[in-house]
Amino acid sequence: MENLGSIGYSEEQIELMNVAASFCAEKSPIEKVRTLLEDAQGYDADVWKEIAELGWLAIAIPEAQGGVGLSLGEVVPIVEQMGRRLMTTPFADTTLAAQALVAGGTEAQQEEYLPKIAEGAVATLALAEAHGDWDLHNITATAKADGDNITLNGEKLLVPYAEQAEIIIASVSLDGAPRLVIIPRDAFGDSALRREQIIDETRRTYALKLDGITLPASALLDEAKTKAAFEHIHLTAVLLQAAEMAGGTQAVIDYTLDYLKTRKQFGKIIGEYQALKHPITNAYVDYEKARSHVYSAAHCFNDQGMGEIATRMAKAACDKVYGFAADRAIQFHGGFGFTHDCDAQLYRRAAIWHASQHGDGAWHRAKLADLLF
Amino acid sequence: MSKPSEAELKDFEAQADAWFKENTVTDPGFMLPLTFMEVSTDEQFDFLCDWQRKVYEAGYLGTSWPSEYGGHGMHPEFQRVATRAMKKYDGPIILNAIGIGWAGPLLMDIGSEEDKKKYIKGMLSAEDIWCQGFSEPEHGSDLGSAQLKAVRDGDEYVLNGSKIWTSLGDRAKYMILLARTSNDGPNKYAGLSFFLIPMKIPGIETRRIKKLTGEYGFVQTFFTDARVPAEGLVGKEGDGWMVAMKTLEYERGAKVNPAGGYYIKELDAMGVVDLARNSERGGKKLLDDPVMRDKMVEQMMEIQALNLNNQRRRMAPLNQDRPMGLAMMNKLARTEMIRDLTEFSLAFQGTRAGYYVGDENAVDDGYWHRSYLNSFSATIGGGTSEIQRNIVAEHVLGLPKGR
Ligand SMILES: Cc1cc2nc3c(=O)[nH]c(=O)nc-3n(C[C@H](O)[C@H](O)[C@H](O)COP(=O)(O)OP(=O)(O)OC[C@H]3O[C@@H](n4cnc5c(N)ncnc54)[C@H](O)[C@@H]3O)c2cc1C
Numbered sequence: 001m002e003n004l005g006s007i008g009y010s011e012e013q014i015e016l017m018n019v020a021a022s023f024c025a026e027k028s029p030i031e032k033v034r035t036l037l038e039d040a041q042g043y044d045a046d047v048w049k050e051i052a053e054l055g056w057l058a059i060a061i062p063e064a065q066g067g068v069g070l071s072l073g074e075v076v077p078i079v080e081q082m083g084r085r086l087m088t089t090p091f092a093d094t095t096l097a098a099q100a101l102v103a104g105g106t107e108a109q110q111e112e113y114l115p116k117i118a119e120g121a122v123a124t125l126a127l128a129e130a131h132g133d134w135d136l137h138n139i140t141a142t143a144k145a146d147g148d149n150i151t152l153n154g155e156k157l158l159v160p161y162a163e164q165a166e167i168i169i170a171s172v173s174l175d176g177a178p179r180l181v182i183i184p185r186d187a188f189g190d191s192a193l194r195r196e197q198i199i200d201e202t203r204r205t206y207a208l209k210l211d212g213i214t215l216p217a218s219a220l221l222d223e224a225k226t227k228a229a230f231e232h233i234h235l236t237a238v239l240l241q242a243a244e245m246a247g248g249t250q251a252v253i254d255y256t257l258d259y260l261k262t263r264k265q266f267g268k269i270i271g272e273y274q275a276l277k278h279p280i281t282n283a284y285v286d287y288e289k290a291r292s293h294v295y296s297a298a299h300c301f302n303d304q305g306m307g308e309i310a311t312r313m314a315k316a317a318c319d320k321v322y323g324f325a326a327d328r329a330i331q332f333h334g335g336f337g338f339t340h341d342c343d344a345q346l347y348r349r350a351a352i353w354h355a356s357q358h359g360d361g362a363w364h365r366a367k368l369a370d371l372l373f
Numbered sequence: 374m375s376k377p378s379e380a381e382l383k384d385f386e387a388q389a390d391a392w393f394k395e396n397t398v399t400d401p402g403f404m405l406p407l408t409f410m411e412v413s414t415d416e417q418f419d420f421l422c423d424w425q426r427k428v429y430e431a432g433y434l435g436t437s438w439p440s441e442y443g444g445h446g447m448h449p450e451f452q453r454v455a456t457r458a459m460k461k462y463d464g465p466i467i468l469n470a471i472g473i474g475w476a477g478p479l480l481m482d483i484g485s486e487e488d489k490k491k492y493i494k495g496m497l498s499a500e501d502i503w504c505q506g507f508s509e510p511e512h513g514s515d516l517g518s519a520q521l522k523a524v525r526d527g528d529e530y531v532l533n534g535s536k537i538w539t540s541l542g543d544r545a546k547y548m549i550l551l552a553r554t555s556n557d558g559p560n561k562y563a564g565l566s567f568f569l570i571p572m573k574i575p576g577i578e579t580r581r582i583k584k585l586t587g588e589y590g591f592v593q594t595f596f597t598d599a600r601v602p603a604e605g606l607v608g609k610e611g612d613g614w615m616v617a618m619k620t621l622e623y624e625r626g627a628k629v630n631p632a633g634g635y636y637i638k639e640l641d642a643m644g645v646v647d648l649a650r651n652s653e654r655g656g657k658k659l660l661d662d663p664v665m666r667d668k669m670v671e672q673m674m675e676i677q678a679l680n681l682n683n684q685r686r687r688m689a690p691l692n693q694d695r696p697m698g699l700a701m702m703n704k705l706a707r708t709e710m711i712r713d714l715t716e717f718s719l720a721f722q723g724t725r726a727g728y729y730v731g732d733e734n735a736v737d738d739g740y741w742h743r744s745y746l747n748s749f750s751a752t753i754g755g756g757t758s759e760i761q762r763n764i765v766a767e768h769v770l771g772l773p774k775g776r
Binding site: 005285 | 646660663666667669670671673674675677678679680681682684685688690691694698699702705706759762763765766769770771772773774775
């Protein structure tokens, strides 16, 4: 038990936490979030530009490729604050795609794409498929060598912001082995994309038909780094999700507390009833614990072994408390809680979304059992 | 006092490490209590008094308390290092929790010069064991309604009434006492006063109460015209509630105890994993059962979370939103975790979970059963978990107080 990770923080983290807290609060008030629910793109292009200008996309990209050269630990407080304000942009997905290149790209690919991403190009990953498996190595989409080219076949699902992305990195099976391949947005037409209906209305995903897409063989990421890249992508995704979920949990608890402090029934403020007071307190206590797990994951992410344990613990903890807090939020708002107008459902949907991607709590606990016992 | 250098701390750490390594006895041949509330036999009591005195004399208890009162006069950082070393070598708990844990810090905070001179050293050396007379038969959670009467008579107060569930009450030399000096105040709290009183005097009698574990460890205390010196009053008459709340901050872990040591043993989830490793279901290792694995990971995550909370508590920037949150939830989270974990441990033992302490076939001599039953001492004593939830809800989350 001694070596399960600890908490520490950098000056940069604290600075970013403070800046991100005010930026996200200002740019993403709940009315704005609600307006964007109806928007085709789902996010504000101007805000995206500002995010790029703030340099946030460059944080975890090496200096040599136009980045700042800090760690993912510094990205965590930003994503946490975004989750808190339900501010969905392609930030996490773009960061993730950049990390795929950092961990698995050839030098040429890193030179070509990372500086672009650092400056604000939207990038994304196409990993999920119809089988719904969280194991990134379970891939049915294929790539076939064809002279100096490769042709792709199959379908990727739940590709975040595929419509807006300049770069999509897809997982495919090449001669039976998992590989990653870069698909520039101009390599396929609009008809290959279908916008999906997803539980979390604040974000956008697409189904992407790969059939017939032809790319030069140089679009494949470095074969030698494949295994490491898949692992890094998975854990990075999990880390960023956990951070976003922690932020969301904080927000839904605060939102519910506001109601518990104002709504009256039977002549009393309902927050006085222990039937409501104790569950929300339980949610809060679990939230602080989950948040400690997230900070530990941020701190230990790069430590061999320990990083994986801390990261999986973070998501498992966040999954449990986000779901619970948002579920109780709906209940504690009564009839209003059942309406689309009540923000409780936004959080409940976000929690379901996060559980559905890159593993839910039970899945991560199963992985943890293998690591721990 | 200036902060010690890294090198000084390292030296001290090496010293403390060596000392605890050499002196820690984890298995004296009888079961050691997990919390100070569990001490029941003379054997345990004597062993723990002896252990506390040794730790104190070696300089690892009261390390940062002023030397004029019996402390060692060093910077608080040294105390942290010492306590860490004690935990590292799995040292026995420190017995005199109520003395050095809550009453001592209180005296250091608001006590008179004479009180500090009179009491602190004996607390640290375990010469004077302390107990706490807060709860009454009719008033536990609702402490503010306490009724034990204290009537001033010249240089003395005359005490009448009863306190209950007094841990170590039959062994203690002194008690911190919450008593009613008036019924005329604007509210029930205003009539309470706080006393330091001697226990071994005419008019104070104790009766042992058998605990659910089958052991003894706390008592009911009866006061019949017991006369105590008026100097025992802490603060002024009527300040009792405020003073009691201050001591509870230490008891509930909302404030870090400056004297060091620890009073409740932390459980290591790996102990439970080992238990599972040696158990079978359907002829297979229990550790391969997916449901049990899942639950075990949850327990480990819980323990890890609380350890992380403790670290984060000391990092102000990671605590901005509700600065007191982690501190105020500490007792609740920790004690509930221990209850959960020990209860869970019973599920591993199959038929043998039917045994209890005393049978040769009991797993680990019945340690887990006893631990589980004893875990309620911490979820009830010092304010129940329900009361702790009220406190977090009202003081951290700002919800209205129930009437
Ligand atoms: C091992 C042990 C050692 C102890 N040592 C000491 C000691 O040294 N000195 C001392 O003074 N006391 C001691 N106590 C007493 C302890 O502080 C009280 O038992 C405790 O505060 C609860 O009071 P009670 O027993 O009167 O229960 P009650 O207050 O009668 O509670 C009964 C139940 O009602 C619940 N409840 C009560 N009020 C509320 C509320 N407002 N909201 C929600 N639920 C509520 C409680 O949580 C509990 O579940 C000890 C107790 C134990 C178990």
